[in-house]
Amino acid sequence: MSVLIIAEYQQSCLDEATLHAVSAAQQLGEIDILIAGHNVAGIAAQAQQISGVRKVLLADAPDYAQVLAEAVAPLVVQLADSYNYIIAAATCFGKNLLPRVAALLDCAPVSDVVAIIDSQTFVHPIYAGNALQTVRSEQSKQLLTIRTTAFALAESAGGQAAIESVAAVPVPELSRFIERKLTKSDHPELTTAKVVVSGGRGLGSAENFAALLNPLADTLNAAIGASRAAVDAGYAPNDYQVGQTGKVVAPELYIAIGISGAIQHLAGMKDSKVIVAINKDADAPIFNVADYALVADLNTAVPELLEQLKALGH
């Protein structure tokens, strides 16, 4: 059995999501990684060191510079013959690309896989994580996106995969890249952070959101997340959103501040190891999943928490 993983990277660095995908794929067969892009030899060099990778396929061409789905899907289809599985991480990148590839191959993919039972049987959440569906696929090719938080990180060193260049395939002139605006942050990346400090509508304003959460996140070396309500109210950018339609996180510690805990939000964080909730509403649904619940006004509790963490040496 052989697996093709479509790698994801940011500027000059292979994304951790790809390492999670490798670790999931280790249960399925021999792993090759496809790096599509332009001037990405450095990414390929990182990929060849991942433990457990057989081969790195490098498709380096100007057409792939922005890794647009319209450009990369035909390339993956061309390579697909040699593989039983095609896998990407269930990130915005993977979710955008993989179904396009699947349709071109006339395959039904499985989204957001959280467990691999055997070579044809996969588990994934449905209904905002309120149910887990186990599906069997007898298709000749399995296309999966995997939920990164459900699989460990593969070792990023120790591997000695060979790099093989693959020729670019013609790209249909359908879409054109204009610009990318990334949210600047001094904090760790949300989906991989060990600690996440998350704010909701209870913060009251963008100023308060930043003033209360930034120092707390700095002190704990935490990423900052937000509920949809906080994002919609303009307190935080959209890519901070944790939930069914935002990011799924599973840190060691998740601190929900002023978040009521709608099912859409819980879908994105209820696999966190320890959940702390601070909310003045004693009936907030977030308290049903919290390991430690503090009913308090966040405007006094959060500064107090910060002070005591500092006293503890953080």
Next chain:
Amino acid sequence: MKILVAVKRVVDYNVKVRVKPDESDVDIGNVKMSMNPFDEIAVEEAVRLKEAGKATEVVVVSLGVKQCEETLRTALAMGADRAIHVETDEKLEPLAVAKLLKAVAETEQPQLLLLGKQAIDDDANQTAQMLAALMQFAQGTFASKIELKADEVLVTREIDGGQEQLALKLPAVISTDLRLNEPRYIKLPNIMQAKKKPLEKKTVAELGVDISPRLVQLKVTEPAERAAGIRVGNVAELVDRLHHEAKVI
């Protein structure tokens, strides 16, 4: 320009579904059903484009059981011009939906196809991408802003690190993020008017699409329950427990 919008009837987003005791499926008997929230945003965007004079006709399509008519009537009340219902009792996977939508689109010849980015029941987030692939169109997924130009559409997409903007050649497929717009409140006169708007019926056989499932649902289970937590009295106790008990700080 004609816009085709696909809408799905799903369990209302406020309902917490339960798994059937025999683990055969989720229990959706007698629960409130609504239009998928992302599709509502797609309908709203299409209607706004028409109101702005950028589109001439908004056609909505839904695939599934008889009651999908209600979902289509809702879309008509929001301002869509006419509806197409492909009626079937079969459970449709995204690949089958994409193929059926392709068949409808080939007859309708829309310039823009608008879909929600995902349905809140299967959470697949696949159909728009598959439809774009099958039609060999460009895709603008997770759109938070759409700007129609003469022969292309500018799409701002929500991505993991922030946003990106693409220009897509028309015709194109776009899937909506929650940020795209705020769907309107439907007024009673619009509901009355919607009853008079055309709703055309089609069958899967007419469209000549193979909808047989590719995946077999073996079982549906409840996710593991989290053990009940404890209420702490104050911040000092919280910090103490996180430090000594949970050992996470």
